[in-house]
Amino acid sequence: MCKATFEFIANELRPALEKETTDWRAPIPYKVRLAAVIWWLATPTEYRSISNMFGIGISTLCNLARENSTVINGVEVPVFLIGDAAYPLKKWLMKPYTNHALTADQRRFKTRLSSARMVVENAFGRLKGRWRILLKKNDVNISYVSDVVASCSVLHNICEMHKEQFYPEWDEEMRNYERQHGLVQPNDNVDPNNQNIDVTSDIRDAVSAFL
Incomplete structure (x- = not known):
């Protein structure tokens, strides 16, 4: 600075x-x-x-x-989160469709979500690169x-x-630093605590149709 x-x-x-x-x-x-x-x-x-x-x-x-x-x-x-397929689908966290037979709306949603996520990942990379307190276990x-x-x-x-x-x-x-300390994304699995999968799927479908 x-x-x-x-x-x-x-x-x-x-x-x-x-x-x-x-x-x-x-x-x-x-x-x-x-x-x-x-x-x-x-x-x-x-x-x-x-x-x-x-x-x-x-x-x-x-x-x-x-x-x-x-x-x-x-x-x-307010914060809105997006993630890749490794993350669970929640009301506050959108992830791409993972099924193979996608509709045109779903393909468009997947493409735009991926594009936005790449921008976000690059921004977080610059953020963590500049402010190293975010790289380690916080002791506050x-x-x-x-x-x-x-x-x-x-x-x-x-x-x-x-x-x-x-x-x-x-x-x-x-x-x-992230590689050396094993800071990786979660495994690709279904969140067993997500009881509102129908609701969250409806939200994703609505966003998909809007895009």
Whole structure:
């Protein structure tokens, strides 16, 4: 991330991040607060190393990470998921038809779903390549994980909007990490807990007909 992009983010978040000076002590500068969290999001570095780097306590860094991520993720956006044949068909997750004799609508649906999924996979690859915190087991409280992911997504979009450089080796490093740690998609099977298969099939059929 170049200095101009960082300054843009810092200025946008300054009202929420800047703290008042009290009689007891001066607050951590808002740019330092933001920089420490961005470093944490962008690398797999542990809390201790980052706290030493920025001259703040580990507990302070943990609080900053939680606080800043909540600020960054200030807008709630509904999410629609698509997946390949390995995933179960659910109301909130569409997958391609797997039978061999497809209608024209079903073939069109399958083609467009595949095309959209390729775009999404490429976007997720760039996201994980830039923000390495998403590559490893997250050690934050589970109730806070969604804020971390959302924060990475918002910061990533800002980097994309500002034409920040994305190096090819980042993508290769990300893929090597996933291969080494066995991060693969689920097996192609039917979800036994999906009791509403008729309803979800009707939803997929309706989308197929619409396309």
